[in-house]
Amino acid sequence: MRFMQTIFSVAILALARLVVPQQALAEQADLRITIPVKALLYYPVFAAKDLGYFSEEGINMDIVVTQGDGPDVDALIAGSVQFAATTPNRLLTAYEQGKSLLGVMTISKRIAINCFMNKEKADALGVTESTPIAEKFQKLKGLTIGGTRPGAFTNLLAADYIKRGGMVPQQDARVIGVGAGPAMLAALENKQIDVGCIASPTPEIAVSRGKSIMFMNNTLGWDKEFEEFLFAVLYVRPDYAKANPETVRKVIRALQKANAYIINTPFDQQLTLLQKEYGELDPAILRDALTNTQSAIEPSGKISQRSVEAAEKLFISVGVLSKPIPWDAVTDNSFLAKP
Known part of the structure; x- marks a missing residue:
């Protein structure tokens, strides 16, 4: 039975690539996105690529793993990548340092560490x-x-x-x-x-x-102090978002489709994709990890004021941020698809 489910999952992944409109394939824009580590927290980025959601939006997305947050945002600030999906610390500290960045979508509504x-x-x-x-x-x-x-x-x-x-x-x-x-x-x-x-x-x-x-x-909400927290965030540079608003919307749409797939698709139908990206781990481990990830995903992608304030509280506590920042100075929900 598991063999047939695996064959079915492989077929679905193959069909997802085949049904991408030919016009989109002919007009693919080469973009790059950084993530800090290859954790399930960033599974939506890989799912959007592997399931063809980026391609459907006319995007050939290169995913760069930087082995820890810091270099991922450095690459964004330097302009060597267009997007970063990462934790919120640099979003806030960069603003305080006069290097404004813009959070345009939340992927995880809880701390996923x-x-x-x-x-x-x-x-x-x-x-x-x-x-x-x-x-x-x-x-x-x-x-x-x-x-x-x-x-x-x-x-x-x-x-x-x-x-x-x-x-x-x-x-x-x-x-x-x-x-x-x-x-x-x-x-x-x-x-x-x-x-x-x-x-x-x-x-x-x-x-x-x-x-x-x-x-x-934290993904299951054990720590009530941070039950709603701005965590995995899609960043862009403000100048890039202003010059390329439709591209930002396309990337967000692809990630929202991936989030919907991850939340709504049974585990057995996701197993092939999970093992492709995260190795041949015991399915029981992957099931538990996926359950944790699903509980933390924010389907709408909307960034809330409360989540930003919770992040600021933590960063002020550990001394990397000196004072609260106006939440709408570093976030912009206007690129999200309207309900």
Whole structure:
């Protein structure tokens, strides 16, 4: 039965490419988009490409993975890419530095960085998945938390957790950069770090290996402090959006189609595409990771004032933003398709 489902899924993917209008294929515009890591958080970008949604809009999209946020936005500011789908820290800090960027669509309405803890350490500290959040944060004293790289959202989130535990980051608990995916798994299992923070599917893989527990599942809304949060955002430069408004709309339409597909299509019909992009992982791991991702997607793409203010609160807390920024100075919902 699974074999027939896989064959059916492959056929659907092939047909998706065949039905793209010939005129669109003949007039493809070459565009580039950066993402920080190849996590399920950015699955909509890959789905829009693989299912032909970008092509339907007349776009040949090149996806560039920068292995951590920072270089992804640097490329956007430098003009070597037209779009970035990434976390919101640079959207806000760049404004404060006089380098305005524009958020035109939200992909994730919640923080999609989840944290996992070394099981031996968790057992020693008496931490379980159901331990109250405030107590979990207090238990971070003396531990080392791994994010992808210094200044990345993963590291900033870890610093916020330390502060919410009543401690000083880097003094009472350390935050270090260890890279993404396999590098973070190895660091935790080799006890170089006690907690790792990154997007799916790495936390699910870690838990499935039996050497970790889920410490914080933000995509499922465990942390009520950030239940609505501007997280995965589609950025452009304001000058590019002004000069190319229809191109911005086309990219957004393609991503909205991808979001609808991800939310509404049964897992078994997505498995082939998921394994194409994220490797031959155990389907059970991919199912859990997809469920987490689906719960965080914002179907409308609309950026809310509340979500921007929640992001500002975190960045002010960890010292990368000095004061709140008017939310409509860095966002613009006018490129979204009207309901």
